[in-house]
Amino acid sequence: MAERKQPDRRRQVMEAAARSFETFGYKGTTMDQVAKLAQVGKGTIYTFYANKEELFEEIMKGLIQELKVVADETQDGKLPFADNLMNVLHKVSDYRDRHALAAKLSQEVRDIGTPMAKEGLEKVEKAIIGYIARHVKEASDKGEIRPCSPELTAYMMLKMYLALTAEGHHLHEPLGKEEILESFRFYCFEGLAIR
Amino acid sequence: MAERKQPDRRRQVMEAAARSFETFGYKGTTMDQVAKLAQVGKGTIYTFYANKEELFEEIMKGLIQELKVVADETQDGKLPFADNLMNVLHKVSDYRDRHALAAKLSQEVRDIGTPMAKEGLEKVEKAIIGYIARHVKEASDKGEIRPCSPELTAYMMLKMYLALTAEGHHLHEPLGKEEILESFRFYCFEGLAIR
DNA sequence: AACTGACCAAAATAATAATCCGGTCATTTC
């Protein structure tokens, strides 16, 4: 009963859109282009999605889903919270950097500042913070770390991680992977105070 | 002997430039404008400064100097390092936010991304980090805080402080002054680890 | 009923004209 008597147009559109957004960015993909790639009349797209924005959001949801899978796969129940956290940050950041769609959108924001592209990437960041926040809460409840606001803590963790991995602004030497891990543990978990 | 038989043209130029840059931004000030404000022929400016860039750098040096004075005045030898640090961060950030030149340049970078304006603000940030780094090193030598790389630590401190004070990106609620201080102490000095 | 693509207005881009501005230097001032 799963015969495709008719080609699945919704899937065709989604896949075409995904390819187009990651190749040409948000601004660079046109609805005509997507229709052509999907081998579908342009009007057909509008039977599934109200507009370009909605189509884009659907694709971004997919990226966030992928990141969640990567993060879940990285977690190891036997490891302490700090190790899991650092592994997840590393893996997710790495995956995001390498993912064609995210990379293209970053470049688009840098180069021409497309608002939709910025918004999309913000949603990804927000999803990452939400994901971390859930695990922070869990660790906090289990007494693995000190009590804290999960949301704010997750936000600070991501900011600290990004500050350490950031290069480009020549404010500090680019750090090696080991240095990043060590520094992250130092600043995020241990703190500067004498104990 | 300190009579001003001739008007001090260098000073006139500097003051005019300072007023112009803080009113119109880097791009918005023209050399003609500065000459007129300084009541000086345009060519005269070029006897003191090789070009517009150099004139701008002179003015930025002045801003950095002002910030250093504010920071030094904020320090209180009797207070522990953490308190001094937080006071300095608060005062300097506040002063910078209110300073017309810095405010204008920030807006210019946001709105049109003038490279020179960005560069100038980066120099300010670098100066702040350098200043903090010196005090971190001192505190570290005195054993007030754990041993650490002063440069990297100062960088991380500023980033953490800015992350906490940042609003606009709606990634977390804007925090009150007390919450900022408390959170900064928590994340920067105490750390998440159970002790 | 599902699908299509010619069509439209608005927005983006390209082409062109007009203006501005950093920097120079021959001339003037003292």
Add this chain to the structure above:
DNA sequence: GAAATGACCGGATTATTATTTTGGTCAGTT
């Protein structure tokens, strides 16, 4: 004759206009 000036230059920027593109619609086809 050293210091100061401002008219002047060409490259860059901006304003103006013409042209093309594009998101979205809908009358017509399958």
